[in-house]
Amino acid sequence: MNVAYASVSEIAAKVRRGDISPTAVVEDILNRIGRRNDELNAYVEVADEYARKRAADIERAVENGRPVGPLAGVPVALKESAASKEGLFRTMGSVPFRDSVSQTDSTFVTRLEAAGAVIVGTTNTPELDHKGTTDNPLRGPTRNPFDLSRNAGGSSGGSAAAVADGLVSIAHGKDAGGSLRIPAAWSGVYAFKPTFGRVPDVTRPDGFANELGIQSTHGPITRSVRDAALVLDVMEGHHPRDPSSLPDDHESYREALEHPIEDLKIAYTPDYGTFPVEAELRETVNDAVEAFRHAGATVEFVEIQLGYSHTELTDAWLKLVGANLAAMNEWLARHENLDLLGNHRDEMTDGLVDLIESGTEMTATEYLHHHVIRTTVHDAIEDVFVEYDLLVSPTVCHPPVANATEGSTLGPDEIEGEPVDPRIGWCPTYLLNFTGHPAASVPAGTVSGGLPVGMQIAGPRFADDTVISASAAFERVRPWFGRYDTGDDSS
Template identity: 55%
Template sequence: MSSRTEPTSAAELAARIRRGAVSPVEVVDDCLDRVRDRDADLNAFVTVLEEDARDRAREAERAVEAGEELGPLHGVPIAVKDLFDFKAGVRNTMGSKPFGEFVPEESATYVERLEAAGAIVVGKTNTPEFGHKGTTDNRIVGPTSTPFDLDRNAGGSSGGSAAAVADGIVPIAQGSDGGGSVRIPASFCGVYGFKASYGRVAQAIRPDAFLSHTPTIHAGPIARTVEDAALMLDVMVGPHPRDPLSVPDEDPDYRGAVRRGIEGMSVAYSPTFDVFPVDERVRRVVDDAVDAFEEAGAAVEEVDLGIDHSQQDLADLWIREIGALYHSAVEGFKDQGVDLLGDHRDELCEEFAELLEDTRDQTMIDLKRDDHVRTEVYDAIQDVFVDHDLLVTPTLAVPPVENVDDPEVQTVGPTEVEGEPVDPLIGWCLTYPINFTGHPAASVPAGLTDGGLPVGLQIVGDRFADTDVLAASGAFERVRPWHDTYPPR
């Protein structure tokens, strides 16, 4: 596998390494070559771990030669997001200048699990400041581009991970999702992103162990194939004694679910999530893509969800919820001697600083009142599953947006869609309502616009019906394969 060959899936790569058909050292060397050759265009990586990755590759090769028991991702190079997805001893900026040289002492739970399964982390990938928006750009390294058009953004907040996978630099990468941050860049980069039911992937967060529930924060896989995402998910899931919100491990067969048919399943299709304006270019692609479920044997019915609040109301709710989460984190940073809104206010990007300031004076009564609206959204989505197995929508209202060619100005989303005003941070994303509810959801590549830009289709399952989402994703992939759509590099 070299920078001039077609990317190999993680599943195939792991199998070849296990057979001794390819060396982990060669695999990692080729991966690092691709980073050097390609990332100047993409800007996907914040930190590249050449020395550590090569050391681990040599150890992986020794384990193969010694006939030791190998993990399911043994020797496979991966990328990890540069947000709260810590790898012990490695710089982790969170896209924020005040943390430009921050080095955590402990790894995130799921990063530990990925490495224990044999995966080799080759680098940390770009993210907007604290993941606060649906595009990837920050004041440390700038914007990340989608490989489909280097003048356009990769989406956020896991944009670096999605771009690295789409470009074939790594076969799989980790992302996190608090408003769509796995699914949004999956849509902009034409890859597959999966968000498991809330609590399936444990997160032992400190000092606030309960930080991740409002909105629900998830970690998940980003891959070119559904099978690769399921392979990675198998490693990441499971409870942890230090995560009070993690759920028991039911040991579902994620990889088996990908191969399962969906004949007889019922799919509810909401073209606009009731309230979102959707760009006509996206609508055309998604309307056509939904037919794939009928081709795979499922029944599709267009539905109204009965959501009574405007998309602007819902976007404002998400901003308030994520603001409360950030303020909890900010208080923790003060204990470490970092006062973001004090000494470091001028170092923050203006959009993030304003988000913090606008949400600083919320009261507990305000937040509990918001939970009433959140409950209404939950009920509307949950009611779909009385008569249907799945809900599908566009992932985003727009194709990839253009990067801002000015280091002093941040790339954000559109301020209006089809003539209707939307919040440029998140209002064009049909993903964040699923972070009010915690349902499993994925973005699958639906196709390309006439201009060659990728569009995502969001698949939502009932609570803890993660395998149904994977089954539908696998069926879609078989009927409408997307693997020939990636730009040549």
């Protein structure tokens, strides 16, 4: 078995049966990280000693006949900026936080480990997750496994690149504007953003932080839909300390993998009626949509009226993010004696400083006005779901861009002659963070140079299983696993 590209279920099943040692699995992954991470820059911290100890504990449990869980011995990477694992750094790609260390474990981390997973390290992100590319002043850019001169996408870029390059079996991400789906699209892997509240997130001191303006949620990045379904079954479930947490009222995601989609009506929009889309990328996704017809579903083009231009929508998302960052900065200044604007402005990227300043200057009434924009987007998308079961679109509007240096990598500032905000204006993914709908990004094909293209599959709120079913059906018609060829097959 080539551990680098083995499926999650295959690794776990062999570990449980005693056919393979979890310590051998971990050593294979750590060796591969050691060989390839210097050029990829996916990991920011490798927890080799911790991973070896965890693997040894699991091996003893198997030998003694104790249950070890559905993720027994499976290596997992955590997005550094969004996951707490006691004793590991949490720098968030920012110089002012370079010495920050997690004191506790995130709820979903506890669940992953209870299921037998082995945390092997943390992955790179943009500074404080403020843009759709992964590059920061502290660690530099994460490179795309399909073209090392280009970016892996963000903000969970390190996670997506690690999965694509076989440096881990599962990677965690958190999505507040597309941070799971954007890097999945650019790195040629699968990502799933659940309905808001499906995966609990116990945040303190502000337990309501994930629903203020934009709805952010944790989710998996994997190389297959089946692996994602297995991980979601572990991560999801009500937690009383998360006020947004949903009840446990649905079937296993693994059961949804086999659901037929012949009766589904699927709406397709290439641009949400307002976003410019690079021509070759649009053509690739237009072709990929046909896979649903081959699987038996009905697919129809729809015109969506969001009520605002893409520049107005992007501005609203950025302003809401800025307000949250400004609130965080004020709390840090009051309680931790850490004022990012007052004492660390020169250490941060210009785009992040601009966002924090915009939030500092915003009035409460201006903040609430952006909820009107969110409501309009919500209603427009819900109008689609009155008639259709799913909404499909390009995940992002532009192929991977070239890397810059020192945290300055941004997305395109123009697409097909139309200006876009280079931070996230090329990513209609954030629309579904206005609304909380579930959405996945599936590998849809490639454009010139073999660069990956993603297609987004979105569903009604709480219809996560339908998104999984459609993703699995697409994967059966157009399997993408054979694209993972990095030129290093040793494990």
